[in-house]
Amino acid sequence: MDDSMQVFTYFLKNSLQVEEESPGWKINKIWLDNWIGNQAFCIKFPRLFRLEENKESLVRDHWNDGWTWSWSRPIGVGITSTHLSNLLNLIDNVQLNEDKDEWVWTLDKSNTFVVKSTRHHIDSLLLPDSQPHTSWCRYIPKKVNIFHWCALRNRLPTRWNLSDKCIDIESIICPVCMSSPETVEHTLWTCSLATFIWLKTFQWLDLDFPSSLNITGVLEDLDHRHFSKKNKEIVAAILGVVFWSLLKFENETIFSRLSPKRAGLMDKIVETSFIWFTNRNRKYNISLNNWLHNPLVFSTMKSFF
Structure with missing residues (x-):
């Protein structure tokens, strides 16, 4: 047919x-x-x-x-x-x-x-529905862009979504905080670990923490801020890394023999975002030290060394 x-x-x-x-x-x-x-x-x-x-x-x-x-x-x-x-x-x-x-x-x-x-x-x-708008970020891997797209449409295999599909699982509780059902919003935004990482991320970038209660609202808030073109690209790449890192941490909590350490997660996000961004954009000659300090500040300078 x-x-x-x-x-x-x-x-x-x-x-x-x-x-x-x-x-x-x-x-x-x-x-x-x-x-x-x-x-x-x-x-x-x-x-x-x-x-x-x-x-x-x-x-x-x-x-x-x-x-x-x-x-x-x-x-x-x-x-x-x-x-x-x-x-x-x-x-x-x-x-x-x-x-x-x-x-x-x-x-x-x-x-x-x-x-x-x-x-x-x-x-x-x-006709297309009114689902959240997503932009392809060329400075992060394709799999992260696809993951980002799925997350905004609630199409990730979280425990809540699996249960909603009538798949029998032992528990729908978040394996990281063990306090709330594991939904997409919880995993990437309201979980205690996610909230901590997002606070650290916005502090690192010297940005006001958004008041939104969901991921879509956060992205809309950032989209309305007055960033330069370079800084918009940097923010988009870092957001993708944060989303991906939170999911990876949760998967390691469930499937890895050794429990991942929360203490090093933020450092891993900073390091990964630097590697992904600079390897895919050779024009941005920003040093790791400057990236660690605040990539949004040094990206506005003529020289990045």
């Missing part, structure tokens, strides 16, 4: 719904179609969906003077049992009748096809 056909299929699935008076129990798939509520059951209850033996079954296949199910194994106590209770509560008051099921066009209030509303819906599916 080509891309245009996939878009059209997705468009139809999200545009056509069954009237509320007759919840489509004869023609709708109980798990895959959005026949009741605002979300398909396969998305709302993914653990139950994985246990369903016939994932293509219709609503009518599960009704015989009461709701019947075909699970691949018995459902015990825990999250899966809670999901089953929530599912039964959701469909408990559904009234099934013998009326003919009808499809209606829900993109317009009139329930009739209108080109304008259809176009708006297609645009909302295809």
